[in-house]
Amino acid sequence: DSGVTQTPKHLITATGQRVTLRCSPRSGDLSVYWYQQSLDQGLQFLIQYYNGEERAKGNILERFSAQQFPDLHSELNLSSLELGDSALYFCASSVSAGDRASTQYFGPGTRLTVL
Amino acid sequence: GQQLNQSPQSMFIQEGEDVSMNCTSSSIFNTWLWYKQDPGEGPVLLIALYKAGELTSNGRLTAQFGITRKDSFLNISASIPSDVGIYFCAGPDSNYQLIWGAGTKLIIKP
Numbered sequence: 001d002s003g004v005t006q007t008p009k010h011l012i013t014a015t016g017q018r019v020t021l022r023c024s025p026r027s028g029d030l031s032v033y034w035y036q037q038s039l040d041q042g043l044q045f046l047i048q049y050y051n052g053e054e055r056a057k058g059n060i061l062e063r064f065s066a067q068q069f070p071d072l073h074s075e076l077n078l079s080s081l082e083l084g085d086s087a088l089y090f091c092a093s094s095v096s097a098g099d100r101a102s103t104q105y106f107g108p109g110t111r112l113t114v115l
Numbered sequence: 116g117q118q119l120n121q122s123p124q125s126m127f128i129q130e131g132e133d134v135s136m137n138c139t140s141s142s143i144f145n146t147w148l149w150y151k152q153d154p155g156e157g158p159v160l161l162i163a164l165y166k167a168g169e170l171t172s173n174g175r176l177t178a179q180f181g182i183t184r185k186d187s188f189l190n191i192s193a194s195i196p197s198d199v200g201i202y203f204c205a206g207p208d209s210n211y212q213l214i215w216g217a218g219t220k221l222i223i224k225p
Contacts, residue, residue: 002157002159004157033213042203042215042216042217042218043158043203043215045212045213045215048212056210056212088155090157090158092157102146102207102211102212102213103146103148103160103163104160104205104213105160106150106157106158106159107157108156108157109155109156109157111155
């Protein structure tokens with residue numbers, strides 16, 4: 001158990017809908033990262049938050065947004081969903097910046113299926 | 116930008132065989148991380164390397180930080196069925212953002 005929790009575990013929805021994925025980082029970790037992993041693909045970095053502020057952006061679509069709350073949990077919002085958004089979405093957390101502190105610990109993921 | 120190249124892309128092995136995979140870059144890294152992802156699960160950190168030349172073991176797994184700081188190797192001895200999965204290497208860039216390899220998929224031959 002990495003200490004990172006994600007809910008829900010599975011999510012099935014229809015095209016055009018909007019969903020929210022939730023992540024709670026490990027105790028003491030200030031950074032939260034979101035990744036997308038499509039079937040048999042590698043990890044695509046979406047976005048990072050550090051202590052409530054956006055820190056880095058990857059290949060995140062404009063239809064997607066995220067935020068980190070004062071209690072450090074994070075939410076990833078996916079809107080106007082398309083079939084191609086079906087994927088595993090992972091949250092990871094790390095202590096902060098710095099080489100050793102950048103080691104990321106992953107949650108179990110949310111499997112999103114868009115029908 | 117910095118890239119990590121992992122090879123091989125996939126490996127078919129017999130149970131009991133030793134496995135070797137590597138990760139290379141044209142850039143220098145100060146940290147190398149090796150993760151394993153089981154199907155449908157999140158990646159789990161296996162080994163972290165922080166010093167050039169460092170050799171670190173975790174059970175049957177051994178990883179090395181190349182002395183040029185541009186590569187790293189992961190070896191698995193006497194593979195067992197639960198070793199199946201995808202192995203990712205990763206390292207922080209100059210902004211401490213993790214760069215990820217594309218993964219090596221390990222498959223055990225029946």
